[in-house]
Amino acid sequence: MTHHDADVAVIGAGTAGIAAERSARGAGARTLLIDEAFRGTLCATTGCMPSKLLIAAAGAAHDARGADVFGISVSDVAVDGRAVMARVRQERDKFAKSTRDSFDDLPDGTCIMARARFTARTELALDNGDTVSARAIVIATGSHASVPEPFEGLGDLALTNESVFELEDLPGSLAVVGGGAIGLELAQAMARLGVDTALFDQSETLGGAQDPDVQAVLAKIVGGELSLHLGVDVSAEPADGRVRLSWSGASGGERLFDRVLVATGRPPNVDGLGLDAAGLELDDHGVPVFDRTTMRCGDAPVFIAGDANADVPVLHEASSEGAVAGRNAARYPAVDAPERMPPFTLTFTDPPLAILGEGPTDGTIVGGASYAEQGRAKVEARAQGLVRLYGAAPDGRLTGAELFCPGADHMAHLLIRAIQRGDTASDLLEMPFYHPTLEEGLKPALREICKKTPSGLPTGRDLSDAPGA
Template sequence: MAHHETDVAIIGAGTAGLAAERSARQDGARTLLIDEAFRGTLCASTGCMPSKLLIAAANAAYHARGAGVFGVQVENVAIDGRGALERVRRERDEFVAATRASFEDLPAGTCITARARFANQNALSLDNGDTVSAKSIVIATGSYASIPKPFKGIGDYVLTNESVFEMQDLPASLAVVGGGAIGLELAQAMSRLGVDTVLFDHEDTLGGARDSDVQAAIVEIIGQELPLHLGVDIAVKKSNDRVQLSWSGASSGRREFDRVLVATGRPPAFEGLGLDTAGLELDEHGVPVFDRTTMQCGDAPIFIAGDANANAAVLHEASNEGSVAGHNAASYPSVEAHPRTVAFALTFTDPPLAILGESAGEHALTGCASYADQGRAKVDARAKGLVRLYAAAPHGRLTGAELFCPGADHMAHLLVHAIQRGETASDLLDMPFYHPTLEEGLKSALREICAATSAPLPSGRASDDPPGA
């Protein structure tokens, strides 16, 4: 047993924790990074990267089957489930190894392998018997895959995003419970890989899209690839060597599946952390109340970043939050507010779904562009989906967007940068749009916003569409 004294103690060595440690150390603070296993980041191990590897395999199969539209005949598209999952794990393990290598670059004595528990606002007890005193503490414990109680009784038949990639082969059939980003991505991927997949959700919407037209497009397009049962309640039980799901509500039925993938949420990982001992104000979900611009919990010497605060569970936000938390933890009690970047979330379905910024309220100006007849999308045989842009009156300053269309993951960057810079629809229309590209499809939505403002439409190349744009 040993006692450690430090300036900043960080609990959790994921994306937010690593960013917090680096930021605090760069500000001259002594740091300790405490983690129970130092497995690597969630993104690399069970999140962003393995899911995208599976999606890449699924899209390869899907596009091979559809190549006939171009006069390219691909015979006998067969799925090697074992091979696909082996590649996912092999490439995933390389990403994980890269994140683990970053631990070795930290100064000697920085990392402590243990579980931490608050003793008070400036002290931690570790499960290895050690104790830690710190001027300030950063909570970066991440999140975990929640399994609702009814599904816990079916044992290994239930999968989460933390276990699905460990399967040795693809199941013949799969029920996906949850229509958020994880559920949507994995359901479509599994279906494209030949798994008989059905998606269920208690809500009647998918992916978090706010606009009713975008939402309708998601349901229609995803529903063309796999059955959707939305607005339903589910009961589950074992049935010999399978799982039986019964559902009722907007639709009803009963069916057996080989496996069930539960994607109903990832709450913060606070078990054993002793938040009650830390004396922090908690919200109705048991999450410490904190300032989004400083990451500080109340006026305590405690900061919280990443998935642990249940605010914006995406990697770039976790990294930014960790940097702010580390900086303020190092300078405490002097705390500096940092403006947040524009909200930005992507779901890597096909087509991708992007949700940016805010709608600007009931008086927002809006513009819509359909991709069902867009030139480049038709060339690529991907003509489907739409874009909804939001802007503030009276000048058409862009405030948000929802895109569910080909290239949305790339075009969203153009738009989120414009939103953060405070640009108007007219400003964007004054920029060059190359022909033929997917970006050209944005112009009709931008013009619709301009028409509702006092801003004149730009003349010349930005307004005159070539045929098929």
């Protein structure tokens, strides 16, 4: 049994925890990084990277099937499910190893492999018998896949993002329950890999987009590749090695699936932390109440970052929150409250879905553009989707956007920076647009916003579209 003293102790070695430890150490603090396994970040092991590997395989199969539109004949597109899943795991393991290797670069004695729980506000007990005292503590314990009651009795027939990539082969049929980012991405990927796929959600909407036209196009495109059932309640039971799924609503029915992928949410990992001993105020879900600008929990020398706080569960936010939490923990009781980044989420469907900034409210100026006839998209035989840009009155300062179109994952970075800077639609129209590019498809939406402002369209530049733009 050993007692450890530190300025800052970080619980959890995922994206937020790594950023918190690095930030605290950079501010001059003596740090400890405590984790039960040091297996690597969720992104590398069960999230961003393995899902994109599966999506890449699905995209290759989809492109091969559609090559005839270019006069290229691919006579037989065969998907080797075992080879697909083997590559997913092989490349995923490389990403995860890279993260694990980074722990070797930390100062000796920084990493402690154990589970931690609070015994007081700044005291921890570890399950290896050690104890820890720190001036400040950062909770960065991440989240876990949830399997709600209707699916608890399915055993291995129920998959989550933490188990789906361990499949040795692709299933013949798959029900995906949950139409958020994880469900949408994996459902479309599985369908493109030849899996008979159906997607179910209690909500009438997909992916978090608020614009009804974006929702309609999203549902139409996704529904064209797989069976889509929205606004339904689902029940499930095992049936001779398969799953019998029943659902309600206008499209109600029942059918057998080989597996069910449950993508209904990822609750924070806060159970077992002994938060009562830390004296922290908890919300209705048992998560510490915190200031999202400082990451501080109430008036305690305790900070919380990343998925553990259930605020914005995306990697760049976890990294940013971890850096803020670590820096403030090192400087405690002096804490800074930096301005948060604008909301920014991407769903890697095809086409991608990007949701940026603030959604429309009363008085928002809206500009739209369809990609159904967009020049570069037509060249590439992927002319579908649309864009909605949101501006504030009276000058058309960009406040948000919803994009579901080819290239949305790249154009979103241009737009989120414009939102950060406070650019107007007129400012962006002054930017050069090379021809022919997908970015040109933004111009009609920008022009529409400008026309609804007192100053109108910018002058001194040819704002017409090039042929085929």
